Amino acid sequence: MKQVMNGDFAASYGAMSALVKYVAAYPITPQTLVVEKLSELVADGEMDAVFSKVESEHSAMAACIGAEAAGIRTFTATSSQGLLLMCEVLHWAARGRLPIVLANVNRAVAPGWSIWADAQDSISQRDTGWMQVYAEDNQEVYDSIIMAYKIAESPDVLLPMMINLDAFFLSHTSEVVDLIDKKDIEKFLPPYEPKFKLNPSEPHAFNALTSPDHYFELTYKMHLAMEKAKKRITEVGVEFEKMFGRRYGLTESYRIEDADTVLVTFGTIAGTAKETVDLLRKEGKKVGNLKIRVFRPFPQEEVCEALKNAKKVIVVDRDYSYGFEGAFFTEVKSALYNKGVMKPLYGMMAGIGGRDVSTGTLKEIVAKAEGEDPKNPYFIGVKL
Amino acid sequence: MTDDKKVELNKVSDYPEMPVSLGSMLWNKTSSWRNFKPVIDGTKCIGCGICWKFCPEPAIFPTNPPTVDYDFCKGCGICISECPTKAISKVDETR
Structure with a gap:
């Protein structure tokens, strides 16, 4: 179904279409509309998810990590200073191998205080272990979020993914976005079923103390996952094109x-x-x-x-x-x-x-x- | 208190997909941090469970009377201080 919407709303609808069950987010210009729309979709019962209002971006990502570790598909969105405040927990999500998806509205970093487009925020988070996608238009924002879950949740990838969109040029610019029907999404995107999750009847130690005997192997495994992700991104792009007619690659x-x-x-x-x-x-x-x-x-x-x-x-x-x-x-x-x-x-x-x-x-x-x-x-x- | 079954991680393919249950707490016993250990006197214990609730590790099991996991008790003494019947005593372990 085609609708006219700005890039922020495209991100919100992307999360809804991807059947996200948990959102924790904190508003920041120019990402605010993402949070407002998600809050509205959940409140109106259009989106079957829990929406948590949190006191900071650090808490937003921390809450998403908790939910994702419990086996729930999660989403958050931020921008600039907010992404920088998330830095510590971005590493937790990636090294914890939690396939969380985040929409980041690329905005310049202060000072001087600026709300305008600049990729300094996400580039400065380059080495957190997150996959990063840069979208060119609003349709790509929407489609990338849906594909992101399929890529990130692949058992041989299990890495979080950040979808970046330029402040105002996308976030506040309206374009036609073709939204995908729920029944088609269900054919494309299988439910998230992690092998390990927080479960009282099957306890595991998550992210515990790791000695020099094991830490390096975990890092190497992330390297292998990133290499697999390249293949997965291409495969998922091909599958997406077959079903929905739009092509995306690396x-x-x-x-x-x-x-x-x-x-x-x-x-x-x-x-x-x-x-x-x-x-x-x-x-x-x-x-x-x-x-x-x-x-x-x-x-x-x-x-x-x-x-x-x-x-x-x-x-x-x-x-x-x-x-x-x-x-x-x-x-x-x-x-x-x-x-x-x-x-x-x-x-x-x-x-x-x-x-x-x-x-x-x-x-x-x-x-x-x-x-x-x-x-x-x-x-x-x-x-x- | 822990069973000493070893987690074998000899090559990358032995590791789980996520950093989950790598067995680090099986070898990283923290008992050596202790200078004294809490010893529970079962005759004075009223089974209130306060020591179990307050233990930050948690190294106290809610048995009746409670038992202390001496592999992981770091000797902070919170249980001794909180026990309402003074059933927990401080035994010097200084080496």
């Missing part, structure tokens, strides 16, 4: 087959990049776009395959790892090096703190890369 290539210059983008910038590619193609420039949809596990094989014929690669980051460069740029460079693919790479930071990245900005970025050898990192649009 990456998405746009006009890269014969491209000399390839833009590597994520989130809403990927949409603008595709439009820029069309505009530059009309000018006779062979440009393409590679959207990185899944950031963790990082799809290095797909990225290398997609970029192997490019003469120049430009990575656009709406985030910055202080003291070095944009995080996506680092990952792309590392993936290419791992596979022995060497070519000129440009690390361009743009759109930081919600500054608009238009087709004009991306054209300027392409022109810069075409005109010089790499002088990384670049800060596009900074008023020097």
Whole structure:
């Protein structure tokens, strides 16, 4: 059923469609609408779930961990400072191997106080052991949440997944979203049945003291799970397309087959990049776009395959790892090096703190890369 | 009090899917933290269960009279302090 809705509501309906049974969340701009809609859906009896009002994001994730450990499918949503407050418990969820799904509205980190789009929040949680997806539009937000449960709950994955959507560009922008019927969801998404759960009649010690004899193996098992997750994300994407007609993979290539210059983008910038590619193609420039949809596990094989014929690669980051460069740029460079693919790479930071990245900005970025050898990192649009 | 059955984790495939019941508390006995141990006098015990409720470990079992799990009792003395009939005494174990 098609409805017009903003990205926050798409996240709420994604959780409802995925038959989530427990939500604990704390509101924060620009994620507030996710929480309001979920609260309304539960109160109106449309969504068969328990909704917990909590006093902080740390508590929200802690409550979700408790419910998920009891064998219940859970969901939460946050943004920026809220995600940062969750940091400790994000690690608990991941190392505890609890397939919780979280929608994070990408918002800049303070100070200066900002509510606008920027991926610094989720990038700073890169190493918590969560899988990370960056959505380009509201339909992708909705679909990604449904797929997330199927991927995360796979017995050979069991890792939590974070679905990221850009503040305002998605969270408060209305688009048509095709919602899936419950009977079709039930065919696609089996019920969550964990092997271990908190159960008084079958007691287990969860997340207990772990000696140096065992901790490393648990870390290695998470590495294996992340590798399996890459395969699972692809398989679930194929299955999703068969049932619902929309295709999602680890990456998405746009006009890269014969491209000399390839833009590597994520989130809403990927949409603008595709439009820029069309505009530059009309000018006779062979440009393409590679959207990185899944950031963790990082799809290095797909990225290398997609970029192997490019003469120049430009990575656009709406985030910055202080003291070095944009995080996506680092990952792309590392993936290419791992596979022995060497070519000129440009690390361009743009759109930081919600500054608009238009087709004009991306054209300027392409022109810069075409005109010089790499002088990384670049800060596009900074008023020097 | 624990049964000493060993959890065999010799290779990655021996580990459960989640960090659950890895057996760490079977080997990590905390009794050595203790300088004195609580000893319950069954003749003074009225079976109120207060020691069982207050034990933070929990290392007291609600038997009648209660029994102390000396593998895990850390000797905090809360049970001694809370017992309403002074049925629990403090026995020095200093080595």
